[in-house]
Amino acid sequence: MRQYALVPLALFALAGCQRAAPDPRGVDRDETLLTVTASGRADTRPDEARLQLGVQSQAASAGEAGRLNREKMDRVASALSRLGVKPDDLQTRNLSLNRIDYGKERGSFRAYNVVEVTLRDMSKVGDAVTAVTEAGANVMSGPDLRVSDRESANKSAYAAAYRAARARAEAYAGAAGLKIDRVLAIRDGGDSGAIAMDTAGFAAEAAAQTVAPAAPAPFSAGRNTTEVNVRVDFALKH
Numbered sequence: 001m002r003q004y005a006l007v008p009l010a011l012f013a014l015a016g017c018q019r020a021a022p023d024p025r026g027v028d029r030d031e032t033l034l035t036v037t038a039s040g041r042a043d044t045r046p047d048e049a050r051l052q053l054g055v056q057s058q059a060a061s062a063g064e065a066g067r068l069n070r071e072k073m074d075r076v077a078s079a080l081s082r083l084g085v086k087p088d089d090l091q092t093r094n095l096s097l098n099r100i101d102y103g104k105e106r107g108s109f110r111a112y113n114v115v116e117v118t119l120r121d122m123s124k125v126g127d128a129v130t131a132v133t134e135a136g137a138n139v140m141s142g143p144d145l146r147v148s149d150r151e152s153a154n155k156s157a158y159a160a161a162y163r164a165a166r167a168r169a170e171a172y173a174g175a176a177g178l179k180i181d182r183v184l185a186i187r188d189g190g191d192s193g194a195i196a197m198d199t200a201g202f203a204a205e206a207a208a209q210t211v212a213p214a215a216p217a218p219f220s221a222g223r224n225t226t227e228v229n230v231r232v233d234f235a236l237k238h
Helices: 002-017 062-082 122-135 155-175
Strands: 032-044 048-059 090-099 108-118 139-146 179-191 224-237
Touching: 032 062, 032 139, 048 062, 048 224, 062 090, 062 108, 062 122, 062 139, 108 122, 122 139, 122 155, 155 179, 155 224
Parallel strands: none
Antiparallel strands: 032 224, 048 108, 048 139, 090 108, 179 224
């Protein structure tokens, strides 16, 4: 009986020699965890302009309204083509043909066609607005100014966010009489997509018979500002 009574005692002795379970946060016993959040910004020049433009036609019959709209859109597409816009940079956004059942125009038909145009040459945006208006476009909104390679443009913002987090952590550590030992984790908080534009305003919707100016429409690309966020876990120690 004495032989079996010694077994539990031996197990207790072994358990006392085992190392404590590691801290799930990643810090060691002599370290202090500090979590810091920070942001960084990057200013970039947009290299794409997206415009939504189209035509609206009205006629006594559905066929006539559709025909008028097709002719206008063909002229608009040709005008864009002469400025170097490729077919893949045109995408239909709205296509409709409706009977008008109210007012003095009751019984007639209205055709509506809107496309989104991606302009990759920023120097031609003003020319494009003027050209499509002269070609018959009477509905327009935009531009939406973008950076085509957004990830590359944001690299400096990522670096700035981490530097800001590191500086803040060093300030906390110094105040507490500690120093940064190591980085435990870096978590990307995403970007806010904040955009600041310096752009002359274009009409959101023109009248059915808009008269285009002879000179190119005023346009300024300005800069886009993107803000990214980061969260960093630091291990501090004496």
